Amino acid sequence: MDAGELAVRWAAMLDGAVAPTLTRAQVEQLLARFCPRLIAAVRGAADLSVAREAAAALVAANYRDPLAVHRSVLVLCKDLVTAVCPEAECADYWPVRERAIELAAEFAAEFTGGLRNAALAEQETTLSAALTAAREAEARRHLSEARFQAIFEGASVGIGTVDITTGTVIDVNNAMAETLGVPAESMPGRSVADILGPVNIGEAFALFQQLLSGEIDRFRFETQHTKPDGSHTVVDLSMTIVRDREGKPRFLVGVTVDVTDRKQLADQLWYDAHHDSLTGLPNRLLFFDRLAAAGGQVGVCYLDLDGFKEINDRRGHTAGDRVLSDVGQRLRAALPANAMVARLGGDEFIVLVENCSGQAELTAVTDRLLAALEDPFDVAGLLVRVGASIGTALVDTDATAIDELMHAVDTAMYRDKALRHRTNLPPLTQPPDTGLS
Structure with a gap:
């Protein structure tokens, strides 16, 4: 099996993993750029960094499905070894196999980092858009309110606003309600502590109190959240004070992203790499x-x-x-x-x-x-x-x-x-x- 055949085999394995920006032929061309160096690396004649380059290229091509990692690791650990050592009795079989495992570990580590960076970039973009729309709603209410409302209601991440004087919820979108496991219509007018419930009161609530008191302007961290039905999710939570033109605090904007799947994938990739x-x-x-x-x-x-x-x-x-x-x-x-x-x-x-x-x-x-x-x-x-x-x-x-x-x-x-x-x-x-x- 030469480098071209390995690229075709890899592309076939990736069929079914969502990557809407590329056709099958384009995927083969993309992978063909790395296969000669992967073969050289597994022979010990090239640096293992080519595996990280291949992973970064796939993430950039919008491969975000865990299936893409699973199938790529199989190609690196099996098909790549076969390409270099067609027979199991090959004298270099064990060194080739060990280097293939190291290549797979490098690939998995880079893919994990790429997924995290992509997710954080998307969240930052959404948060920036939400804050910009919120400020415009205050400065030019008639023009911006509709824009903010569209972002607010249609966002795939959870967005909520909180009254900075009382600490009660003003409004939340459906994505926020789904993340917290609490009906959206039941949250306005209630305190954050009441909505989160005793089991979730911890670091997030302490930071929230610092926001209300003016000690900090924003915070962000990941936390495990227990829904009322007992199920668990991992949530990336951000909260920021929105100020008016004079710098006076007006309200708080909170953004939540359910990162449970990404966290599980990252944990699995870490396990596989170690x-x-x-x-x-x-x-x-x-x-x-x-x-x-x-x-x-x-x-x-x-x-x-x-x-x-x-x-x-x-x-x-x-x-x-x-x-x-x-x-x-x-x-x-x-x-x-x-x-x-x-x-x-x-x-x-x-x-x-x-x-x-x-x-x-x-x-x-x-x-x-x-x-x-x-x-x-x-x-x-x-x-x-x-x-x-x-x-x-x-x-x-x-x-x-x-x-x-x-x-x-x-x-x-x-x-x-x-x-x-x-x-x-x-x-x-x-x-x-x-x-x-």
């Missing part, structure tokens, strides 16, 4: 983020599998992936509450033990990890065994700069790994015991 797609474990990026944030003494266990290559060679990568997935689950289940396991890539795993009391605790964790791998793994009716080699290190994060910390961990892990007893258990290939003779 977790291994095969095992579901944290990946290298999340592991080193946790290590950098840790305080005090930490323990690190570096683990690679013995006998795994033989399983891949004899049973194929599908069997190998199944074993890696099961290994990840066993390791996670074996750890205490203060430890996390991440997959670095291939058959390499790493464990972080936070607030580690010393070598005795680290040794106990190591023994639990080895014990978790003692039982054979069932792969399509065959039992296979893998052993493990583990190197360990104890590091005082409070006394060590992050760069020195990484070097100390790396050096100590490989030193201990070379000295530690290796559990060389040859893979078994036999059917599981069914108890039948």
